[in-house]
Amino acid sequence: MSYFSQTPSSINSLSSIYLLLYPILFIPSIKFFNTYGIKFGVIFGAFLNSLGALLRFLGSLKRSYIGFWILFLGQTIAALAQLFMLCVPPKLANIWFSQFGQQNFATSVGITANSAGVAIGFILSPWMIKEKTANHDIPNYLLLQFIVCAMIYLFLIFTFKSSPDKRTNRTMPLSTTNLNISDYFSDKMFMILTISFGIVTGGEYALSTLLSQMILPVFEKFDESTIGLLGFFFVIAGMVGSLVIGIYLDHTLAYKSSYRYLYIGSIITLGLSNIALKYEFAELFFYKVYAIKCMLLTLAPTAFQYATIVISKRLSTDEITTTGILNASASLFGILLISLMDTLENLNKKFTMELSNWVLFVILIGGFWLSFWISPTKDDRKDDRDDRDEEEYTNLLIGH
Numbered sequence: 001m002s003y004f005s006q007t008p009s010s011i012n013s014l015s016s017i018y019l020l021l022y023p024i025l026f027i028p029s030i031k032f033f034n035t036y037g038i039k040f041g042v043i044f045g046a047f048l049n050s051l052g053a054l055l056r057f058l059g060s061l062k063r064s065y066i067g068f069w070i071l072f073l074g075q076t077i078a079a080l081a082q083l084f085m086l087c088v089p090p091k092l093a094n095i096w097f098s099q100f101g102q103q104n105f106a107t108s109v110g111i112t113a114n115s116a117g118v119a120i121g122f123i124l125s126p127w128m129i130k131e132k133t134a135n136h137d138i139p140n141y142l143l144l145q146f147i148v149c150a151m152i153y154l155f156l157i158f159t160f161k162s163s164p165d166k167r168t169n170r171t172m173p174l175s176t177t178n179l180n181i182s183d184y185f186s187d188k189m190f191m192i193l194t195i196s197f198g199i200v201t202g203g204e205y206a207l208s209t210l211l212s213q214m215i216l217p218v219f220e221k222f223d224e225s226t227i228g229l230l231g232f233f234f235v236i237a238g239m240v241g242s243l244v245i246g247i248y249l250d251h252t253l254a255y256k257s258s259y260r261y262l263y264i265g266s267i268i269t270l271g272l273s274n275i276a277l278k279y280e281f282a283e284l285f286f287y288k289v290y291a292i293k294c295m296l297l298t299l300a301p302t303a304f305q306y307a308t309i310v311i312s313k314r315l316s317t318d319e320i321t322t323t324g325i326l327n328a329s330a331s332l333f334g335i336l337l338i339s340l341m342d343t344l345e346n347l348n349k350k351f352t353m354e355l356s357n358w359v360l361f362v363i364l365i366g367g368f369w370l371s372f373w374i375s376p377t378k379d380d381r382k383d384d385r386d387d388r389d390e391e392e393y394t395n396l397l398i399g400h
Contacts, residue, residue: 054146057145245298267365
């Protein structure tokens with residue numbers, strides 16, 4: 001805040017812009033993929049990410065009102081880039097790995113790769129940026145971000161392929177017209193899953209955003225560098241969980257039960273975390289928060305593949321569309337829950353977020369209850385394998 005002499009709300013907007021833009025612009029991004037294909041969409045996203053990183057670096061060189069808004073413009077462009085990144089892993093996984101029965105693990109790897117950048121940011125920020133030398137550290141840190149983003153962009157230009165050569169004709173991008181998107185929103189079972197997933201993942205966004213407000217007033221010996229280190233380990237825990245669930249789902253195809261078990265596990269650990277904060281049990285709190293972050297982040301690859309099954313019984317599916325809608329729901333609920341929990345904070349108590357956290361607990365129970373309204377899907381593809389030959393099964397996976 002002091003670097004640009006901005007208010008806390010202005011600084012927080014650098015984070016909230018990511019949640020705000022996704023639900024507004026995800027439909028145009030889907031049309032972009034349908035028009036230009038998955039390869040150009042991913043490369044264009046990497047270009048936007050590089051451009052955004054460059055503008056953030058240039059903005060940091062000028063410690064003024066103008067410098068902050070240049071940085072904010074770069075952050076906005078980077079937020080646009082996520083529209084071409086977050087929805088891609090399930091599509092690529094089903095194109096490249098469905099024939100090997102490894103699409104769930106591949107989806108988890110893609111989502112884990114997205115989380116890896118967050119983890120690196122958590123660990124590098126407190127290490128590279130010191131309060132006494134922030135004037136030099138912040139521009140250097142943002143320059144490093146730009147160099148890494150530019151290298152990834154160039155790497156994709158020369159190496160990225162949208163599908164294996166031998167299956168190119170079968171994996172051309174599916175057409176998702178306005179009518180198709182309307183059909184997604186009118187499908188009752190899919191929308192129940194969308195709301196349920198939006199609640200739990202929006203809750204995860206809220207917990208991540210408000211983590212310092214939960215911890216620092218209760219455990220006064222900790223500081224912002226501790227929060228950064230905790231954030232790093234939280235994301236690592238989620239990455240490991242995502243990879244494990246990917247392997248498990250490839251072997252069992254138990255999407256529905258996995259989704260529910262992870263959901264209820266998240267609710268239970270959130271309740272225990274609230275109790276630990278109330279009575280200042282630091283070790284119990286951190287263990288439980290690790291557990292809840294692991295389960296919440298593991299829910300994503302489970303839900304992305306589960307959504308394809310839920311809606312494929314009624315519509316021809318495209319993973320980019322289903323994943324885009326799920327992510328949009330998560331962003332919307334994230335904005336609402338962050339705003340609600342921040343409003344409910346009670347600065348007159350040591351555990352300032354007590355009411356906020358218990359309200360989130362109740363809301364998550366509502367999201368879990370919604371999951372039982374999703375019609376049976378033969379949990380989930382296991383029984384279907386006995387009724388289809390391998391070719392039909394592969395066609396289901398890739399949306400044909």
